[in-house]
Amino acid sequence: MPIKVVLGAQWAQYAVRLAYQRIAAMLTISSPSFFSELKQLEEKGLPNVYDRILVSDRVHINFDLHAAVDGLEEIELGELFESKLRRLAHGYKARYGDLLKYDVEEEIERFRGYRTELAKYAIDGLSFMYSAQTSNMNIIIEGANAVMLDLSMGSYPYVTSSNTAISGIIAGLTLNPKAITETIGVVKAYTTRVGAGAFKTEDLEEYCHPITTQLENRGRLTMWATESEQNSRRWAENGEHPQAENVAVAGSVCQHLALVSVSKLVDAYLDFIDLVVVKHGHMVNYYTALNLTKLDVLDSFETIKIAIAYKDKSTGQELDYYPADHNILDNAEVVYHEMPGWNKPTINARTYDELPKQAQDYIEYIEKFIGVKVKWIGTGPDREAMITRN
Structure with missing residues (x-):
């Protein structure tokens, strides 16, 4: 079959x-x-x-035992990367203490x-x-x-x-x-990443990023929250959660925000779409079609930026691929293609013709760049908010 x-x-x-x-x-x-x-x-x-x-x-x-060891490794890596060394000693003491009490036979x-x-x-x-x-x-x-x-x-x-x-x-x-x-x-019509690692389209000069603002205004930052997640969010807001220190909470208008999962607080980053990343995925998976989701999040932008390459800061050489060497990646800046936004609602659109011309141009630019047809377009959080193209 x-x-x-x-x-x-x-x-x-x-x-x-x-x-x-x-x-x-x-x-x-x-x-x-x-x-x-x-x-x-x-x-x-x-x-x-x-x-x-x-x-x-x-x-x-x-x-x-595996979970305990994994937790210790996450403390060592994650908190070092996030410069939370002042909490490291206390965390190790608490967690190593639990590990030493581990009863194999039990x-x-x-x-x-x-x-x-x-x-x-x-x-x-x-x-x-x-x-x-x-x-x-x-x-x-x-x-x-x-x-x-x-x-x-x-x-x-x-x-x-x-x-x-x-x-x-x-x-x-x-x-x-x-x-x-x-x-x-x-x-996604924009890019998100959770946790450590390079995120080249992140604009550190902007404290409040417009995509984060759009998500908040549309109520999309909190749509995943279960009762357990809401409890974690309340703990973080009140400073009660053991991992809440210096962590932003979903719903605040910050580029560096936190999406609260069931088990822990994790850092998330949002910015405009990075087609270098998408092209990399295509070279690995050989997509026959693309499903572009959350197009409606971009409805209110005057200008939409699209990452199309990276450029070495020292030599000016452009890279049209995602390098494995993080030294190269860290020394690169993003090359953007800018397109006019549509400034019209696309939410819950059901046909391609309902989309503004600028939105269609955006979709077709992605198709041409990746070399794969966008067959489905998500236009809202509802299951029915989907455009299917023949």
Whole structure:
């Protein structure tokens, strides 16, 4: 059966709504979190949870010890990069203390119970996927991270621990590459990045960035907030959260803002679209079509800037690719192409002809630069706010 793959073309959080039923072989699973989330699904009334959630028998199990060590590594890397050294000593003391109290036998005993329960969900993933691909089953593939966080082809070392590009999907799910008929790259109409690493289009001279302002005005900065996230935001605003010091909160009009996730506060950056990044993703994934999301966020701009190259500050040489060498990247400035904005609402537009001419020009410039057709255009937060082009 033909397979269609949908991939994020920039960094994370690329506004795709998908469903997923099989946890693939190359993933690591946290048993406590897995069962906690299953319980939440059951409490919300999801029927037949045991029959609908499947786990490959080739996944790796994550113990509490792994999480403790990962937490220490995040403290060492993340806080050093963010110059929060004054809190480092206290953090190490607290976390090393917890690690030294770690009881191996207690955790092994607890995981014996998890092993029995987890067996209900485990399947031979290889046979399952082969059967799915040789029968008339619909296959939807979901991943949390986009191509620039790919371990091999992303902005290393500021990446995740796995391959998030199409190569990871083929290997992790044992897909038949010949059966992939369409590879869709999802591109935000502007660029965002969470965490450390280069973000070349970030304008440090502007404290309040207009894209952040537009998101706030439209109520889009808080649309992801769950009850748990709202609690974290309240803690940060009141200075109660242990990680709240010197962290901006979603909803404030700052370029360097924080999107509050369920588990922690993370720094996020926003700016105009970087087509060097999108082109890099295309060279990795070979997109057959693009889905441009959040076009309506740009509705109120007089001028829209598009990053089309990087230029070495010393030599003036232009780079039309995303360099792996961070010394080159750090010494480069952005070359922009400017286009007139449309200053008209595009939100909830349903046809391409409804878009202002300047918005169409913007879309077609992206198409020409990347060499891939934009087949879908997101024009708002609603599911129906989507333009489909033939």
